[in-house]
Amino acid sequence: MEPVARVKLADVARIAGVSVATVSKVVNGRYGVSKDTMARVQGVIDDLGYAGNLSAAGLRGQRTNVLGILVGGFEPFAAELLKGAWTGAENSGYELLAHSGGHGHGWERRSLARLAGTLIDGAVLVTPTVLNTATGVPVVAIDPHYGPSSLPTVDSDNFGGAYTATEHLLDLGHRRIAFLGGRHDLDSGRRREEGFRAAMKAAGVPIDEDLAVETSYEPDLAAHATESMLSLPDRPTAIFAANDTTALAAMDVALDMGLSVPGDVSIVGFDDIPEAVAAPVPLTTVRQPLQAMGAEAMSMLLTMVRGGTCEQHVRMDTTLTVRDSTAPPASTAPPAS
Amino acid sequence: MEPVARVKLADVARIAGVSVATVSKVVNGRYGVSKDTMARVQGVIDDLGYAGNLSAAGLRGQRTNVLGILVGGFEPFAAELLKGAWTGAENSGYELLAHSGGHGHGWERRSLARLAGTLIDGAVLVTPTVLNTATGVPVVAIDPHYGPSSLPTVDSDNFGGAYTATEHLLDLGHRRIAFLGGRHDLDSGRRREEGFRAAMKAAGVPIDEDLAVETSYEPDLAAHATESMLSLPDRPTAIFAANDTTALAAMDVALDMGLSVPGDVSIVGFDDIPEAVAAPVPLTTVRQPLQAMGAEAMSMLLTMVRGGTCEQHVRMDTTLTVRDSTAPPASTAPPAS
DNA sequence: CTGTTAGCGCGTTCAA
DNA sequence: TTGAACGCGCTAACAG
Numbered sequence: 001m002e003p004v005a006r007v008k009l010a011d012v013a014r015i016a017g018v019s020v021a022t023v024s025k026v027v028n029g030r031y032g033v034s035k036d037t038m039a040r041v042q043g044v045i046d047d048l049g050y051a052g053n054l055s056a057a058g059l060r061g062q063r064t065n066v067l068g069i070l071v072g073g074f075e076p077f078a079a080e081l082l083k084g085a086w087t088g089a090e091n092s093g094y095e096l097l098a099h100s101g102g103h104g105h106g107w108e109r110r111s112l113a114r115l116a117g118t119l120i121d122g123a124v125l126v127t128p129t130v131l132n133t134a135t136g137v138p139v140v141a142i143d144p145h146y147g148p149s150s151l152p153t154v155d156s157d158n159f160g161g162a163y164t165a166t167e168h169l170l171d172l173g174h175r176r177i178a179f180l181g182g183r184h185d186l187d188s189g190r191r192r193e194e195g196f197r198a199a200m201k202a203a204g205v206p207i208d209e210d211l212a213v214e215t216s217y218e219p220d221l222a223a224h225a226t227e228s229m230l231s232l233p234d235r236p237t238a239i240f241a242a243n244d245t246t247a248l249a250a251m252d253v254a255l256d257m258g259l260s261v262p263g264d265v266s267i268v269g270f271d272d273i274p275e276a277v278a279a280p281v282p283l284t285t286v287r288q289p290l291q292a293m294g295a296e297a298m299s300m301l302l303t304m305v306r307g308g309t310c311e312q313h314v315r316m317d318t319t320l321t322v323r324d325s326t327a328p329p330a331s332t333a334p335p336a337s
Numbered sequence: 338m339e340p341v342a343r344v345k346l347a348d349v350a351r352i353a354g355v356s357v358a359t360v361s362k363v364v365n366g367r368y369g370v371s372k373d374t375m376a377r378v379q380g381v382i383d384d385l386g387y388a389g390n391l392s393a394a395g396l397r398g399q400r401t402n403v404l405g406i407l408v409g410g411f412e413p414f415a416a417e418l419l420k421g422a423w424t425g426a427e428n429s430g431y432e433l434l435a436h437s438g439g440h441g442h443g444w445e446r447r448s449l450a451r452l453a454g455t456l457i458d459g460a461v462l463v464t465p466t467v468l469n470t471a472t473g474v475p476v477v478a479i480d481p482h483y484g485p486s487s488l489p490t491v492d493s494d495n496f497g498g499a500y501t502a503t504e505h506l507l508d509l510g511h512r513r514i515a516f517l518g519g520r521h522d523l524d525s526g527r528r529r530e531e532g533f534r535a536a537m538k539a540a541g542v543p544i545d546e547d548l549a550v551e552t553s554y555e556p557d558l559a560a561h562a563t564e565s566m567l568s569l570p571d572r573p574t575a576i577f578a579a580n581d582t583t584a585l586a587a588m589d590v591a592l593d594m595g596l597s598v599p600g601d602v603s604i605v606g607f608d609d610i611p612e613a614v615a616a617p618v619p620l621t622t623v624r625q626p627l628q629a630m631g632a633e634a635m636s637m638l639l640t641m642v643r644g645g646t647c648e649q650h651v652r653m654d655t656t657l658t659v660r661d662s663t664a665p666p667a668s669t670a671p672p673a674s
Numbered sequence: 675c676t677g678t679t680a681g682c683g684c685g686t687t688c689a690a
Numbered sequence: 691t692t693g694a695a696c697g698c699g700c701t702a703a704c705a706g
Contacts, residue, residue, distance in 0.1 A: 006454055006473055008699060019677045024701060032675060051450035055392035056699035059682045074423035074433065079416045086411035086437055096411065098435040100423060106386075113388035117343055118682080119456075136343055274611025345683060356693040361685055371691060393683035396698045455698080 007048045016044040027052055058118040067301060068120035069098045069294075070111040070128075076245070076273040077290065078126055081142060084294025085124055092302055094121075106130050112139070122305040124297045125151070129185045138304035140297045143188050152304070154297045154314045158188045158270075161286035161318030162195025165240055165268045168284070168320055170203045173328045174238040174266060178211035178229050180222050180250060182242030182270075189217075192242045192270060211236050215246050222246035226253040230265065237265060237329035244269035244276045244285055251279060251325065262327035272321055282323035289316050344385045353381040364389060395455040404638060405457035406435045406631075407448040407465075413582070413610040414627065415463055418479060421631025422461055429639055431458075443467050449476070459642040461634045462488075466522045475641035477634045480525050489641070491634045491651045495525045495607075498623035498655030499532025502577055502605045505621070505657055507540045510665045511575040511603060515548040515566050517559050517587060519579030519607075526554075529579045529607060548573050552583050559583035563590040567602065574602060574666035581606035581613045581622055588662065592617060599664035609658055619660035626653050 009027075013020045018041060025033050026041045027050075033041075044050075058064045069085050071078040082098055089096055097120060101107035108128035112135050116123060122138040125131075129145040141151040169177055179196050182189035193212075200207050211229055215221040222241065229236055230253065241247035247269030254265050261267055261281045269276055272287035293316055300310040346364075350357045355378060362370050363378040364387075370378075381387075395401045406422050408415040419435055426433055434457060438444035445465035449472050453460060459475040462468075466482040478488040506514055516533050519526035530549075537544050548566055552558040559578065566573055567590065578584035584606030591602050598604055598618045606613055609624035630653055637647040 006450065009701095010699080020700080021677060021679095021702085022675090025676090028701080030702095034675060037675080049446060049450070051447045053396075053455055053699055054451040055396045055455040056682090057701075059390075059392045059396060059684090059698090060700045060702080061682085062701090073427075074419045074435070076420065079420055082411045082419070082435075083413065083416055090410075095439060096437040098411070098419075098437075100433040100435075102432060109386055110388045113343065113386065114391040118390055118392040274615060277615045278611060346685095347683080357684075358686080358693055359691090362692095365685080367685095369691060374691080390683055393698090394685075396682090396700090397684045397686080398698090399685095 006053075007050050008053070009050075012041065012044050012048060012050050015048070016041045054119065063121050064119060065093060066095045066097050066120050067298070067305070068111075068115050068123040069096060069126065069298075070108060070115070070123050071098065071100055071126040072103060072107055073100050074098070076275055077243070077271055080273060080290035081124075081126055081294035081297075084291030084296075085298040086294075087291070088295030088298030089302065094302070094305075122301050124294075124301055127186055127188075129183075138301060140301045140304070140310075142293055142297050143186065145185060146187050152300050152310055152312055154293050154300070154316070155188060156288045156293065156316040157318045158191035159195040159198070161270060161288070161320070162192040162240075162242075163199045164195075164318075164320045165270065165284075165286050166196050166199035167203075168322070168326065169238045169240060169266060169268060170199065170205065172238075172266065172326060175205050175329075176208065176211070176234065176236045176238070177205075178226075178236035178239045179207075179213070180225060180239060180241040180246050181212065181214040182217050182246070184214060189242060196240060215242070217243050217246055219245055219249035222249040223253050226250040227257070230254060230257055230259065235265070238267070238326070239265060240268045242270055244271040244273045244283060247283055247285065248275060248279055251281060251283065255280060262325050263330055266326040266329070268326060277323065279325075281325045284323045284326040285321055287319045287321045292316060343390075344387050345390065346387075349378065349381050349385060349387050352385070353378045391456065400458050401456060402430060403432045403434050403457050404635070404642070405448075405452050405460040406433060406463065406635075407445060407452070407460050408435065408437055408463040409440060409444055410437050411435070413612050414580070414608055417610060417627035418461075418463055418631035418634075421628030421633075422635040423631075424628070425632030425635030426639065431639070431642075459638050461631075461638055464523055464525075466520075475638060477638045477641070477647075479630055479634050480523065482522060483524050489637050489647055489649050491630050491637070491653070492525060493625045493630065493653040494655045495528035496532040496535070498607060498625070498657070499529040499577075499579075500536045501532075501655075501657045502607070502621075502623050503533050503536035504540075505659070505663065506575045506577060506603060506605060507536065507542065509575075509603065509663060512542050512666075513545065513548070513571065513573045513575070514542075515563075515573035515576045516544075516550070517562060517576060517578040517583050518549065518551040519554050519583070521551060526579060533577055552579070554580050554583055556582055556586035559586040560590050563587040564594070567591060567594055567596065572602070575604070575663070576602060577605045579607055581608040581610045581620060584620055584622065585612060585616055588616060588618060588620070599662050600667060603663040603666070605663060614660065616662075618662045621660045621663040622658055624656045624658045629653060 013023045101111035116135045116137045125141045141153045213225045269285035276283040303310040350360045438448035453472045453474045462478045478490045550562045606622035613620040640647040
């Protein structure tokens with residue numbers, strides 16, 4: 001026994017005394033229905049609270065008027081992009097469907113395959129690493145594997161941001177700087193590391209490779225690495241983490257170890273997620289305009305689904321946002337200017 | 338000519354030299370396929386990168402292993418709930434689909450009708466005002482129209498939170514307090530107003546009804562109302578807004594008018610969205626544990642889709658979070674203790 | 675203007 | 691162990 005029968009097109013048709021085709025036309029605002037019939041059918045639709053089944057409509061028709069945002073998970077980074085994408089799609093006539101496809105490798109291709117064409121008319125892909133563009137619907141990538149690719153892409157100046165952040169630490173007098181690297185399978189991750197290394201090199205400061213680790217942006221890995229490094233006899237005086245989540249994990253560890261931030265160790269992050277400013281010690285970080293990036297990607301997608309063409313690559317600026325987690329190293333006098 | 342053909346079950350079957358039924362069994366791990374066949378089919382699936390179409394599978398089958406979070410829009414409040422719901426669903430074996438159903442009245446019923454049963458096996462409804470439970474799938478409501486209803490519900494102590502916030506302003510010495518009310522069609526909105534009124538009454542401070550307006554949580558309406566009230570000869574010395582979004586809109590207006598916050602006017606919000614702490618003047622607000630609420634709702638939903646029964650009503654505590662947007666009124670000495 | 679009909683891609687009988 | 695056939699709810703041709 002079905003718990004409750006959902007009302008379907010055929011129910012409306014039966015009660016209104018017309019065929020399903022006619023109801024479909026009314027629902028979709030197609031021409032070829034008399035005013036009378038339309039009114040009667042609409043009345044039944046309202047009475048019954050009928051709303052078309054998205055799966056069925058998508059499976060049969062060509063369009064759904066729904067756009068997708070495909071992410072690995074609803075974490076703070078993706079959530080900011082979501083907010084931006086939503087504002088970018090307001091009054092566009094499209095509904096939004098955000099899909100969290102699980103963490104396994106290749107989720108982006110899988111998500112796309114499962115949704116594209118039938119459920120969504122186009123998609124924004126967040127940090128995709130595998131790009132199989134054979135999907136049949138317009139796709140825009142945010143912060144993908146290989147910077148600008150075959151897909152229209154939105155990213156930010158990761159190299160410049162990392163360079164500036166490292167310079168900031170160097171200017172404060174830090175020399176022993178640890179680097180919590182991100183994901184090497186993302187263009188952004190590699191560029192942040194390049195920016196770090198370039199700034200160190202330009203300052204003539206050698207990098208202790210034991211202090212440069214990769215975390216894949218996993219907070220747990222970052223926490224472990226931080227604990228090891230801060231337990232060293234000659235521990236680093238500063239940590240540059242390739243994203244805020246790992247920076248905050250590092251901060252937690254440092255504080256738990258009884259160290260002062262920034263007194264004993266300075267910490268810089270990357271992204272400027274909302275959690276950065278709300279941290280125990282407000283985090284100095286490289287700001288990416290995440291909401292603007294989401295809105296821009298959505299705007300590009302809208303252009304494409306409407307048949308237009310858009311920029312192949314939009315790069316946003318990053319800005320260093322200095323808060324309370326960075327200061328000169330304790331044992332060092334401020335650098336002579 | 339189709340742009341690109343998506344790979345479907347039939348393609349896999351053809352290339353593997355078996356029927357679609359066999360491929361379907363392999364995909365869904367059903368019994369009745371020889372090891373050899375299974376391996377060959379799996380190989381083709383991997384080669385082609387096949388992933389089943391969600392619409393078709395949902396339309397035909399009974400379950401999709403996808404849970405929905407239905408919201409009016411991806412704004413900060415909903416985004417926090419999303420983050421929590423995501424953590425609550427990790428390692429559950431379910432994918433998540435967040436749907437932003439547009440702003441029209443009745444979006445929650447419409448969203449549910451379009452997704453439930455075929456696309457999603459259950460749903461978390463965020464601030465629904467119309468609850469037609471005839472959907473056939475388990476549903477959990479967060480912050481609904483009428484507190485605990487026929488649906489399992491998660492909310493927070495809205496009355497107590499508003500009472501405490503008002504007391505805070507009264508304790509600081511404020512007497513002329515404006516109230517930017519929320520949505521009367523939400524239980525939470527009415528309770529916040531009740532809390533405000535109860536605290537004022539308990540303190541013996543009369544409410545100037547001209548200073549108590551409803552904004553429906555619309556920032557524009559809040560901004561207008563604030564501008565009017567702050568232009569009064571005897572303007573209020575404090576504003577209690579029923580949510581952070583309207584509180585921040587009020588703050589913008591006050592600052593734009595050249596007033597000091599909290600020097601000229603104190604402002605208190607409700608929710609503690611991430612934007613509250615990042616505001617020009619960090620906002621004093623009543624904190625709802627939004628992420629915990631999202632996680633709890635998802636956990637209840639998981640229990641239900643797995644056939645269990647869950648609490649009918651979970652109420653979370655609210656806590657006043659004092660930041661920089663509140664202070665004693667300028668012209669008044671601190672109250673004698 | 676209205677109704678009949680044929681699938682969209684898949685899961686599930688049931689027969690081979 | 692495998693495959694053919696049916697139908698989920700809907701849209702789009704086309705026929706009336």
